[in-house]
Amino acid sequence: MRKSPKNVIDSARMITRRGIILGIAQAAVIGTLAWRLRSMQIEQADEYRLLADGNSIKIRLLRPVRGLIHDRNGIVIAGNEQNYRATITRELAGDVDQVVGKLRHLVHMSDEEAKELLETIKKRSAITPVSIGDHLSWEEFSSIAVNAPALPGVQPESVLSRVYPRAGDFAHVLGYVGRVSDYDLSKMEDPDPVLMLPEFQFGKVGVENKLEPILRGKAGTRKVEVNAAGREMRELSRQEGQQGATVRMTLDAGLQNYATQRLGEESAAAVVIDVTNGDIMAIASSPVFDPNLFVRGISSADYRALMDHDHRPLADKTVQGVYPPGSTFKMITLLAGLEAGAINGGSSFFCNGALEVGGRKFHCWSRGGHGYVNPIESLQKSCDVYYYETARAVGIDRIAEMARRLGVGVEHDLPMSAVATGIAPDKAWKMERFEKPWVIGDSLNASIGQGFVLASPLQLAVMTARVATGLEVKPRLVRAIDGVAEPAPEFSDLGLHPANLRIAQQGMDAVMNSAAGTARKARIVTEEWRMAGKTGTSQVRNITAAERARGVIRNDQLPWNRRDHALFVCFAPYKNPKYAVSVVVEHGGGGGSVAAPIARDILLYALAGGVPPLDAYPDGQRGGIEEMHRNMRLFAPVAENTTSRTRA
DSSP states (O other), rough: OOHHHHHHHHHHHHHHHHHHHHHHHHHHHHHHHHHHHHHHITTHHHHHHHHHHHEEEEEEOOOOOOOOOOOOTSSEEEEEEEEEEEEEOHHHHHHHHHHHHTTTTSSSOOOHHHHHHHHHHSSSTTTSEEEEEOOOOHHHHHHHHGGGGSSSSEEEEEEEEEOOGGGGGGGHHHHHEOOOHHHHHHOSSSGGGGGGGGGEEEEHHHHHHHHHHHHOOBBBEEEEOTTTTOEEEEEEEEOOOOOOOEEEOOHHHHOOOOOOHHHSSSSEEEEEEEEETTTTEEEEEOOOOTHHHHHHOOOOHHHHHHOOOOTTTTOTTTTTTBBBGGGGGGGHHHHHHHTTTOOOOOEEEEEESSSEEETTTEESSSSSSSEOOOHHHHHHHOOOOHHHHHHHHHOOHHHHHHHHHHHTTTTOOOOTOOOOOOOOOOOHHHHHHHHHHOOOOHHHHHHOOOOTTTHHHHHHHHHHHHHHSSSSOOOOEEEEEEEEEEHHHOOOOHHHHHHHHHHHHHHHHHHSSSOOOOGGGOOOOOGGOOOEEEEEEEEESSOOHHHHHHOOOGGGOOGGGOOOEEEEEEESSSOOEEEEEEETTOOOOIIIIIIIIHHHHHHHHHHHHSSGGGGGGGGGGHHHHHHHHHHHHOOOOOOOOOOOOOOO
8 A cells, every 4th residue: 555645754753763873872872992902001091901912010029128037135236238239130130141241340250250150140030139149348339230221131239238246255045047959948848938039048057047938028119111021010009028036145245254254265165144034145166157157148268267167157156056964963962962861961972083883983083082072072172983973872773864954965945046955865765776774883983974975065064053043944045035024034943952952062062162173263253253164175085094003194285176075154243142153165175174264254255244243253264264365356335226116
């Protein structure tokens, strides 16, 4: 049917309206898309380009600043110093041989060092920076910076590096930091990613190692844009890391320095403990070494010299070294006998120079003997026979139990490397160790600190502190972390009868202050600082019957490594004990003549709070002491003006 003209006109109008509506809708959609496209391509181009690249945003770690270590008075004993260094990146350098050749005109670099550097650069990834050298001089560093345009790929940078301002004084207790090796990483289950950074250093031994988690701090991060080749294009964001904790030790820098100087070049160790709180005031091993050498990369020649030295400067003799304690062990045997009731304050034994047991003679150090000896005299004269008799009466198991009670044969919890347990032997120990039964001769040897008995200088200092106080004094090295004091220790009573403890203390007093005392020459004459002590001389070789018959060879006639060890322990003031000291001099000879004067001088420094006054020494010794102090390289401790930082 044909439409009328009117219907045709109405249909046309409807189509036109629909077309307009559709056109407007299409235009709106197209406009919106165009606007969005413009926004994405222009305004958000950088963001979407990075997202499109996927791996072009990288997270880089920022090295944390290592925490400081102070002595008890705030003196920095392990700090950080400005370290000028430079790195080279192979991808940016182009002709590496040519760049290294130019560098050799600016920094000291031997042919061997240059060859090693080139080999390292070629081994590493092209985008990994390789260290040209640490601790560059300012002249070398500035020369590299000035010539940077001619040294593509070379980046001079200033970082912080560990430094030990007191050099060898604290070398053994603090240890040192060094570069993280593959071996170090292999010992860790889940190593901190910051340890993977090139040339990153962490604690290798000592306090630096034991407190590594808190000293290291936490790494910061940088978010950077890199291109497909891995080259950084720009930094997008940065979050700074957290500095490691500041640790305040119990050590006194002045006393530590004095103890180190007093030990000199002897192969020796000294420990000073505050008996009131267990603070280790000084813990010195000799000879010392400079830990800064290890931080900067010790040379083969220097390391070989340390390793080949017969006095073992790398060994920490204070906690790692264990020695037959000799007569310093006699307080343990005496107290074991008194506490068990095997002897009492009036018990006397006759010494004629030896005791024969089972057809074998056990000799006293005095060939002529001491006659009748009571408990106090047994320490005063250091009569061996008295302790042989005591050991026969009390038995080894009670002696070993008393040794552990007084701190020998136990491992003390300190943040130091390889803290030795020592040996307080008993019947079960020998059967387990050697599958042999204990015999009476073993007990007699152990009673005078020989045979199987071994103790470290730290343990001997703890033993002395416990005898001086009757309390279970426990040593500690850390006083505060980030300004927060470590909890004050509370020492339990050892449970020793006061009368028995007094006998041991009186015997030690007689050693120093009676006319027949074995260490009278090393006494302190100032009454308020009156000292009690005990000498010890431990054999490191067997003396045959034939040698005894013709006369025992004197120590000074023997090779150094066959001489007796010299030991001494002491505490003061006698009436109100404050400090306990132990000294061991390897192959030093007599404890009274060698170790006792060293211990006396160190104890006096602690009591005086500085170089001891001359009137504390016996008259005839003052001139020599004054000369000795004048020749020492002592320093006047002054606390650093540092600001404590907490991480609350």
